[in-house]
Amino acid sequence: MHASLKDIANALNLSTTTVSWVLSGKSEEKGISPATRDRVKECARELNYRPNLLARSLHDGCSNTIGLIVPSIGDQFYSSMVRFIELEAEKFGYALMVCSSENDRERENNIVDILRAKQVDGLLMAPTKYSNEKIVSMMEDNFPFVLFDRYFPELATNYVIIDNEIASYNLVKHLLEKCYNKIAVLTTNTHLYTMQLRYGGYCSAHEDMGLKPDERLYGEVDPKDYENSIETVLDRIFRDVPDVDAFFFTTHVLASRFFGYCTRKGINLDFGYACIHEEKLFNILAPHMNVAQLPIASLGREAVRILLQDIKRLKIKKKKTDPPPKQGVILSCSLEFRD
């Protein structure tokens, strides 16, 4: 429906070659006469010419688009990641195709296929579940991708994560030093390695203080049924350990739900707190909560950097089949102690 190079060429009795050269700014280089150049530019403007990037991508074999898959775009953390990744990718001329797997493995697999079929040059993803055949298949195909926030220690992929264990360790240690000694830990999605690391930090902080974590203070929330599950878990903890004095939340969502629970039950919020990541109003509801701030901007920047490196590397040595070296980046959280 729109004007194409050919339309301009026809209108001006030129070849598409010439038109293409002018319009992609190669007039000088290709020695196009200024007269021709101006006629082409003028005509393009008149016909309201817009290049068809699909055609260009098909020719070039690269789309200047990268795919981004998050587990849940509704989650504040991931939507912020999207934001920073978009801003960073843009700097290098890349657009994004963003998809939310909604924590559904089937969806995630599908999305990977669709994005690859749509010829994204690479993929950034925070994977949903346990080791995923699509990830293995991308590795086999030497397709550029970077995992972020979550990764699989047994797979040699690029990844960018936070220092899960260290951040957790330091938060919990801080609580212990503040003389809280019945610290409950709330966790979820425990199939994720990063979650195991967070719980690991909780445990090792105790061990280093010569303590053994009380099993009754461990609460695992079912991600499929947050609302009910956290109720059950907290009911149990408050029943079994009525003098619980602090909470370590392995994610901001758990903390948020906790506040809801306490309000419903009329429980005073007067505990010690520590949390990985925080949401907007936490500082008002629980001003003394200790928080590990996730370096969202850096996570995004690093993920994009590594991905683009991989893409470029692939372009250069298409022939070579040796897989490019993988990069694993671990960024540290900044801890805010507020109590």
Add this chain to the structure above:
Amino acid sequence: MHASLKDIANALNLSTTTVSWVLSGKSEEKGISPATRDRVKECARELNYRPNLLARSLHDGCSNTIGLIVPSIGDQFYSSMVRFIELEAEKFGYALMVCSSENDRERENNIVDILRAKQVDGLLMAPTKYSNEKIVSMMEDNFPFVLFDRYFPELATNYVIIDNEIASYNLVKHLLEKCYNKIAVLTTNTHLYTMQLRYGGYCSAHEDMGLKPDERLYGEVDPKDYENSIETVLDRIFRDVPDVDAFFFTTHVLASRFFGYCTRKGINLDFGYACIHEEKLFNILAPHMNVAQLPIASLGREAVRILLQDIKRLKIKKKKTDPPPKQGVILSCSLEFRD
């Protein structure tokens, strides 16, 4: 790098025509022999064939991709919209290219151009600013698009919005009936028509009760400098009208910032409240806040529905130049009175 139709055709000594037909499930229809069909399928599997959707799009003249532009992907409301729009679009086989204009008009213009150049079949957008040349240009080109959340009353475009004035009117009227009579109104981005409507509702609720809103209770926050601006505005209101007894927030962000302000200043949260949209922890911080719940899922669904209608219509009658009729949909908020 990947196997193409031609590779399969060569390997099997067939034409790409045949291969294409088999692989797009037209074996029956085109009367391909089962033997050939199976050989093709087998070979495709072996070569790990994946169709190149760019090539198909180029041929078909449609990409099955729609562009989505929001003012700020970091905002909870917009990220939820993205989520619902993605889920809805997916039902019809459309993928999304999501971009955040970050409230920057230049960026927005750019994004529109890029998305169109990338041949999205249509565009969904919550526009940033005052009437935008790109929108006019899309209208001229008969390019399918739908505005949501915000729109321009002077332009005949498709749009999906909420009943801004009615919702505001009812919220404020409710407060007045509860005998609050010094209701401050906080607003921002007042160049947006929808914002004017919200303020309009505040005013007409007063008028209907035979009251005239007190100018000193009006606060306009500069979107470029929220933090400082809201401080200035609230300082003034509390100084000029120390007995202010309620607040009407025209957006959830204003309410959120208000809570921050009060906490910093040590001001008790004991006011009457009404707000358009709410954030997660509002129900804990201000359980009596009256809220207009935005019908996010329906907004998304309607926007997609209208856009796909327009896309289809365009496909059918390419020749006809009469612009398709535009649809304006206004969805009502559900009001929750909690005090």
Add this chain to the structure above:
DNA sequence: CTGAAAGCGCTTACAG
């Protein structure tokens, strides 16, 4: 039952 050919809109090596 299957194939040769043209076309979608670009880019670029090659030729003159």
Add this chain to the structure above:
DNA sequence: CTGAAAGCGCTTACAG
């Protein structure tokens, strides 16, 4: 200084 031609990977009308 400019053009003819091939190719990216698909689809489809036409022919046999």
